[in-house]
Amino acid sequence: ILNVEQSPQSLHVQEGDSTNFTCSFPSSNFYALHWYRWETAKSPEALFVMTLNGDEKKKGRISATLNTKEGYSYLYIKGSQPEDSATYLCAFNSGYSTLTFGKGTMLLVSP
């Protein structure tokens, strides 16, 4: 059974703070790592798909890094805004059709 762990489970920051979360996954049979943002009452939205060790991806104030050898990925949000409040999910793929999701990190950004 594949284990994808996300930490912290939840996070409450003030507007303007920078924050980061961790996704841990198996370091063997790695194919791809996905990040999704899921706002309340909406559908999950893809942020990044990462495949190469050392990959860094950026989308506005959000960026992600990938270390496949040690089995972790970090998601960073610079200068958090209230609209960044959401649950952030990571998902691991080993080359087949399955994405194994973590339980997510719930971020709340207060004005």
Add this chain to the structure above:
Amino acid sequence: ETGVTQSPTHLIKTRGQQVTLRCSSQSGHNTVSWYQQALGQGPQFIFQYYREEENGRGNFPPRFSGLQFPNYSSELNVNALELDDSALYLCASSLAAGGVSPLHFGNGTRLTVT
């Protein structure tokens, strides 16, 4: 570009009944995956359909079955409903099967089994 739509949004069924959930994929996408999200858990993979064929299945019993149609829309059928089937069911389409295409999710169907 039409996104992924799921119907119905909410459903209440009784234990032992059968249910069909529907999903229209995003235009241009030939792959549909279904996920179950129970309370406090991350989404769990049920199965994936690629060009009308099942292309992978998670750890779900045979009473969970699916179909994909020529227009790439899809159905998830669950027979003999159990209380533990109460969950949010998410459908996601993608440009291709496999692990590097990002998933485009619908808003989900909330199923309650009493």
